[in-house]
Amino acid sequence: MSPVLHQPVSQKTLRVALLFNANKVYDREIIAGIGQYLSSTRTAWDLYMEEDFRCRPQQMADWNGDGIIADFDDPDIAALVGKLSCPVVAVGSSYAEAASYPEGIPYVATDNQAILRMACEHLLAAGLPRMALYSMPARPDNRWALEREHAFRAQLALTGEQAEIWRGDHTDSRSWQQHLDSLAAWLHSLPKPVGIIAVNDARARHVLQACLATGIAVPEEVAVVGIDNDPISQTLTRIPLSSVIQGTREMGQTAARLLSRLIHGARECPRPVLVPPAGMQVATSSQHEALRNPYVMRARHYIRQYAGQGIKAEQVVDHIGIARSTLDAHFRKELGRTIHDEIMLTKLARAQELLRSGRQSCARIAEQCGFTSLQYMHAVFKRELGCTPREYQHSQRSN
Template identity: 55%
Template sequence: MSPHRIALLFNANKVYDRQVIAGIGQYVTSTRVKWDLFMEEDFRSRTAGIRQWRGDGIIADFDDPMVAEAVSMLSMPVVAVGGSYADESQYPPGIPYVATDNRKLVQLAYQHLIEHGLQHFAFFGKPPAPGNRWAHEREMWFLNLTAEDGLEGIVYLGLETSADSWDRAQNEVVEWIRSLPKPIGIIAATDARARQLLQACIVADVPVPEQVAIVGIDNDPIVQTLSYIRPSSVIQSAEEMGRTAARLLHQMLHGGDYSATRMLVAPAGINVQASSRHRCISSPYVMRALHYIRQYACMGIKTEQVSSYVGVSRTLLGEHFKRELKKSVHQVILEHKLETARRMLADPEISLSDVAVRSGFISLQYMYAVFRREFNCTPKQYLEQLRSSGRTQPEQPLPDLGAAFQV
């Protein structure tokens, strides 16, 4: 029996599309279906010639209006993947649709910010465009959720970013952030938008998350890598969407009729990082100091550099830290370095010596000494414990290091 020829129309430069494709691959390998999968060599989604393509079925990203238009009228089985819509007319007629649940994505981020004690909320979306309908849907759910709680939901759409518009776009985001009531929680339509917010907060010298707490959507590892302050992000169940879409197409190829099927896939959870761990801090000195520490702790900064940035004496800053956090400045710097080291230990591609350097320790030997003192084990033993517990990342946040590092 010849394999079915299946086209995957996705842009794999986006983490969401890559994860959907991964889910399709998981279904194919786990079920051993005989599929010959077609994708462009550069993993871009191009529709030219798709109407003449002699295949058996298609799984396509219907958030892209050009793709949706190109395949909607084909006679072969098609499964659509995309964002969910409150308005049923937004779905393509006669085509099964596997959707990420936009309402639950926003609701999860919103509830997380509420749980951290915030009372002001904003949404950083995307400007109107045919390919941004999913972003408008998330904006709508944000406004519905805040209205239900009797709160004002602030929305900012910003500009589409490109090389020639980046400076203007970023300057406008900086001004918007400065104009907001604070403290405030901001939900970004994507992780790319969350990274733009984090960069703007650094330029505006606005402490994150004490004054602005940020949650993105996508859990994109590239954004995590590129950000000084790691962004919290809602995890879409994109791989599950891919598996579901592949299963539907498999059944359609064997005579199943799923033309009226609409399947909503809820988010998998939220990856909580530093950008949204808001806590009420009254001292502006502590806010500024924490903002600086999150950016530069792994570059070997000392208490003197932090106090110089804040603009007060080391003694006065230490008093404020003791009153607000019950910790010294040095202790907080070290906690951040240890958290960074623990996170990198889970990556087998990073050597122990690189972990030590990149997390700001003066040597591998010193990092070993600190781990023994604080965790009663070496970094290698800590990693083994992490793996034996079934986790791939350490629990957050770090335990209090106590008074061992008073300055």
């Protein structure tokens, strides 16, 4: 007799809505975490999701699905979803006051205190006890930014430094230049050197733009740290941006796990789950070195902007306006190397960063970093690091 094969019992497919703005890297990474949870379990969800739910929020009033995971940083979504009878898990900012969390709804939060602590400790380690925060206007949809202000003040209170905070304006196409001018004026008013923490990478990019437009040396005079590690913001800046990596994937997995428990009968409403940051992406914008020579400071600022365009030492000299022998002497005294060495090291550092990300070919990286050919980049890697670009990339993946 042939053995009886037991077929697995079919599992009911549940209808779950994900209410996020997928145009934001923060929301996309949370969604990715939800996907990781689903792929690692036998949970069967039929997902409903729009790229930007905010376009038609009222349509959820008649939602008859099995559950919802929603971004509660949006006050309109929070107000609407909080009235629905199906199980809901909220995702959003952490709050200093317990009363700020929605009542009776499980909540998964990014830990703002831990995020600002990581950013502040990074700048302190770089020799920058003086810090400032670039925030956002006080509006209901910016409560998360205001909570990061509270966290920043708490961190600065521990060091005894004054918490300098500038919110700036809401930006649009009509007010952009005025906003950039106001931001530049604020940056120029700050005692230097100073570390600037921006409440997200988009605001950090504004700081870098204002610095580049008005000749503020980054990171010698102003070191910049963002929050989100947004790849789009990284590609839109001449100077690579340091950023705190939020624990968004873990947030998504945790929210999905909580919703699954609620759907299957769990009735407890746990306290908010605070998820710490996943780490720090350290790049040029915050790698501060205390330099005394203004010529070297200006020259390095210029090199960081244009090394990827294949500039030569002569172009740096022309920009600074002094003889090459004099500028080289300043470089040797301050850094122990020449202008040419500095250009090459800047290209090499950028190539290493791009190789670690693994998103581009070696040929494209060589072109983007200002090397005349892939073969030349290969020779520089062998000379400076003792390995080929591909070997370097593999070594980073294995660490």
